[in-house]
Amino acid sequence: MSRSPLPAPAPAPPAPSGLNLKNIQGDILSGLPKKTETWYFFQISNPTKFRKDFRNFIPLVKSADGVLEDRKAIDKHKRQQGGGWKPHLIPIAGVNVSFSHFGFQKLGIDDAKLIDTAFLTGQRIDAGANLGDKGTGTGPNFVPDWEEPFKQEIHGVFIIAGESHPTVDKKIQHIEQIFGLGNASSIKKLIAIRGDVRPGALSAHEHFGYLDGISNPSIIGFDTNPPLGPAPIRAGAIILGHDGDLNKDNRAPWMVDGSFLAFRWLFQKVPEFDDFLNRNALQGPGMTRQQGADLLGARLVGRWKSGAPIDITPFDDDLEIAADPNRINNFHFTAETNFQKLCPFAAHVRKTLPRADLEFRGISLEKNRIVRRGIQFGPEVTKQEKVAKKTFHGRGLLFACYQSSLTDGFQFIQQSWANNPTFPPFETTPETPGLDPIIGQGPNRELSGYDPNDPSKVLKLDDLWVVPRGGEYFFSPSIKAMKDLIAAPT
Ligand code: HEM
Known part of the structure; x- marks a missing residue:
């Protein structure tokens, strides 16, 4: 481990916004x-x-x-x-x-x-x-x-x-x-x-x-x-x-x-989540079970594991998009035209930042934005857990976010969007979005839109994979x- 002392700090450039960076944590x-x-x-x-x-x-x-x-x-x-x-x-x-x-x-x-x-x-x-x-x-x-x-x-x-x-x-x-x-x-x-x-x-x-x-x-x-x-x-x-x-x-x-x-x-129940994806893997010509499971997972989150958004690349992961800072986050859910074909309404990233779903009605999302600063805790999934498809060791996310209003930020996102089966609301579609499958809490655990070929199909979520413990x-x-x-x- 290198123990070289830190260089003497140079004076900070003034923040153009008038933010006093020496005063903010x-x-x-x-x-x-x-x-x-x-x-x-x-x-x-x-x-x-x-x-x-x-x-x-x-x-x-x-x-x-x-x-x-x-x-x-x-x-x-x-x-x-x-x-x-x-x-x-x-x-x-x-x-x-x-x-x-x-x-x-x-x-x-x-x-x-x-x-x-x-x-x-x-x-x-x-x-x-x-x-x-x-x-x-x-x-x-x-x-x-x-x-x-x-x-x-x-x-x-x-x-x-x-x-x-x-x-x-x-x-x-x-x-x-x-x-x-x-x-x-x-x-x-x-x-x-x-x-x-x-x-x-x-x-x-x-x-x-x-x-x-x-x-x-x-x-x-x-x-x-x-x-x-x-x-x-x-x-x-x-x-x-x-x-x-x-x-x-x-x-x-x-x-x-x-x-x-x-x-x-x-706490995250990772082996159980993986098992669910595997059991409910989407099917398509030439698609392996693993590919079907990966596609289902991407539709629940709204992004592939690489981070590439399914609103831009709905059927295959795309590492080039994932590596490009100007493409990985540049999508808008254009709700009027594609409904759930590209991304389910209930997908985690669509629930937690619905982008054009609300903005196209002139609703600003500025007050609902949060800055997330979480970190993972707990060990990697063991072989024993993989085989048993069951969690034996606690692991998950120390979720943390900052905002100037909890009632418009974290609390609102969890309560009014993630836990709300009728959000985002569309007059023109008969499909009820359902719960955010990652963090949504509520009795009726299901969502529509998981199958790109038939967005009206409803998927029952048979477990709660993210469990709040504090x-x-x-x-x-x-x-x-x-x-x-x-x-x-x-
Ligand atoms: C264990 C629990 C959670 C997991 C596994 C999880 C996972 C993810 C992942 C993979 C992304 C996409 C990457 C990104 O855009 O940064 C994401 C985005 C996001 N999550 Fe979560 N998350 C969890 C909990 C939460 C909670 C509790 C909230 C707030 C109530 C939340 C709010 C958000 C927001 C606002 C975004 C960004 C959406 C966007 O700007 O497109 N997440 N999360």
Whole structure:
């Protein structure tokens, strides 16, 4: 492992949008660079001590500006390594922090002007009321079928990303030292979950095998050279207090430059999903069972495993399209003309960003855009699991996304689109879209459009392959808010 020190950071170029990149946490706009990432959920056990300790913690926090510097250092390091067979990674860690509504309450901070009802309610109750998670009880007494730590009140989360476990573990130790250990600590650790990118060529693929992280919104004034695809959005759709934040004029000053974070601990039943594709493989002249299974999988996701969109290449994967940043995301679902022939209405990428399905009616999707920053967790599928067609080891996605409104962003996408069998609505087709087969939750698990030759045919989904086992809503404050509001005065 190379231990060369990082080059001294050069001053950051001013952001043309007026975004203060030194004030915005790094994970939001460009994502902390990571091969591994630990999500460390905590309760604040001693608010007075916490505020004092927090002042010592702030210098650890990586800003958007800091991430840009890290990325430059990584690029330089890669060039110096000459793209060898297995280049050594430069040791880089990034730390961010976010608080739940209950965390702000514990600290005595009035967060009412964050306005967002999902945030103020918390995800545990929202899971029953709006997200469709399984559980017992109703209303405020809803208890989701989640892992125990997430049934408790969570006050905050540290995100610690890096290129290796030792680098991240060292940072975690540093954080724990700052907040104190044992009875003297101002925090109580509830759970720390480690995520890791998948090995080798699968590194950017989620556990079902599909390339992920392709379609995040380009942000005007931040992404200077956006590839072809959905229209770039104003920064305020993600960052509070800027144009595009629908509550811009009602925010308290400390909220500016912050963003809401939705976290979901999603377990994926990979052998069961593969078995379903195999059992229901599409058939066609000269098509093998594996090709039929691959085609069905692509129609459920809306993309081939390579990332190539089926709206452009409906019958065969196309690695050239997948490798071209100006083609991989440049499709629009032209609903009026092709209905479900190219892409099922319920396909995951169509449900979660319906593009022209709504835009052709003059409906802007800007307020529903989210920036996704997840990472995989758990081991690769074992031989034993493949043979048994059954999951024996927990694996899946630490799903995370940022937005300036949870009720228009994550919560809306899950509730009003993915879980809604009649979305997207078309007056001119008799076909009911059905649920998002990847993340949709609801009793009637089926979708139409899976068979390109007869889009009216309905496929029964006999399992739930993505199972939520925890989550919370957080607010990722600006660095100024950390200093002026959260930390104790010096
Ligand atoms: C384990 C669960 C999930 C898996 C396996 C999964 C997988 C994928 C894949 C393979 C893509 C296509 C690659 C890309 O465009 O980046 C994608 C896109 C997307 N997913 Fe998910 N996803 C999951 C959970 C979620 C959740 C919970 C949401 C939000 C409620 C979500 C929202 C989106 C959005 C907005 C896109 C981009 C759509 C577009 O812009 O075309 N995903 N997901």
